[in-house]
Amino acid sequence: MLIDSLPPIVFLIMLAFFAYSYTKSWFFPGALFPLFWGVCCLLPFTIPNLEVWSGALWWIAFSCMAMSVGSILGFQLGLPRQSKIESSKDQPIELWKPVTVLLCSFLAGFIYVAYVQIKGVNLSLADHKLPLASKLLLSFMFCGPLMAGMIQAAKVLPAGMGWLTITPIIPSAMLAILFTGRSQIYQPVLYWIAGYFSYQVYLKQGQVAMFRIRYVLSVAIFVLVFTIVGMGLNMFRGVRSDIVSTEEKLEVFAAYASWDEFFLRWERFHYLTFGNVAFFSNYFKMAWDFPPPLQYGTFIFAGPLKLLGIKQRQAFETQNIGTENTEKGVNPNVYTGFRPPIEDFGLTGSFFWWFLYGGVLGFAYVKVIHDRKPVYCVFLVSCYVDLALFGGSFFRYNSIILNYVISLGYLQWSTSKSTTKKMYA
DSSP states (O other): OHHHHHHHHHHHHHHHHHHHHHHSOTTSHHHHHHHHHHHHTTGGGGSTTOOOOHHHHHHHHHHHHHHHHHHHHHHHHHSOSSOEEEEEEEOOOOTHHHHHHHHHHHHHHHHHHHHHHHTTOOTTSTTOOOOTTHHHHHHHHHHHHHHHHHHHHHTOSOGGGGGGGGGGGHHHHHHHHHHTOSHHHHHHHHHHHHHHHHHHHHHTTTOOOSSOHHHHHHHHHHHHHHHHHHHHHHHHHHHHTTOOOHHHHHHHHHHHOOHHHHHHTHHHHHHHHHOHHHHHHHHHHHHHHSOOOOOTTTTTTHHHHHHTTSOOOOOOOOOOOHHHHHHTTOOOOOOOTTHHHHHHHHHHHHHHHHHHHHHHHHHHHHHHHTSOOGGGHHHHHHHHHHHHTTSOOTTSOHHHHHHHHHHHHHHHHHOOEEEEEEEEO
């Protein structure tokens, strides 16, 4: 019942305000993290007959508290040891650098899409294989939008060239249509948004308004568009089978598509969109009674471990949420980001993970706003994206890791700071 679940939700909101008081910014990871999960914990109650265990909500609340405490300590450790007044000016970014990055990102993404289409690789299959070199191209499907969002925030392009910041998303849209994957368009858009706000945090030293009418309307429009696109792709997935040919896919889809079928997809889609906390709740009931054996980083660090040949990546199993849901085809394998630390480090050890995670993000945040080092924006991006992906990837995929490395390199290359005067008081 909702009434039994209100205390941990209220606790999360209060925790968010407490962390916010340290920096006066909702984009401070220690404040945004509990605020986001406080809202997410309410979403399952919009779906009838979807049960949520209050014990799981308290676990989320205490995990968020460990993260927030870690971020505050990281923030304090990152503060300058001496009080200093620094007059500095950022050197303007040369126009050719962002233009080159945007065009190269679009080209790399397009080559990746063309490659998988020509080779007939079905990305919808969990066991599909691609050469290691293609991971470099795949990374540009993420870092291209990420850097584009930062470039848009920096306002370095002339007014007539602003459309260039959208081009890195075009290959992702093509991939989503070809392989009917929601995440293939959803993730790049999230990286664009996260890149934009992380760089806004840098430019405005954290004082970025979150609840402005423009931002609220933008979020509402984004959710609406994502829902419509997701339902459409979900309907497309229902007829794709193992067809790889684009022409055959479109022919079958055209014969199958209807408005009635489109709206029927909402029955499944809203479970997958709003039910993630409830899915974690089902998992956590079992984990609480029968703690899983420790995996020692197998889930969180799956990408590097697979690359080094130490351990193959393990997929989360699908669960059934009641007979009624199963009949609707809802068999999710998403358990939020709170499951991997439990699997890897146990119930108690997961709190240490969240504390460490928060400490790194808090330290990066203070380096962005006080030391004016834009390269640390990449850490903020990882936080913002992980939230919107209900737990994100962490180090689970090498293409995501490479995405952050490339983005960090771009920031280091394109931005610099010249100090004209430094005084220590």
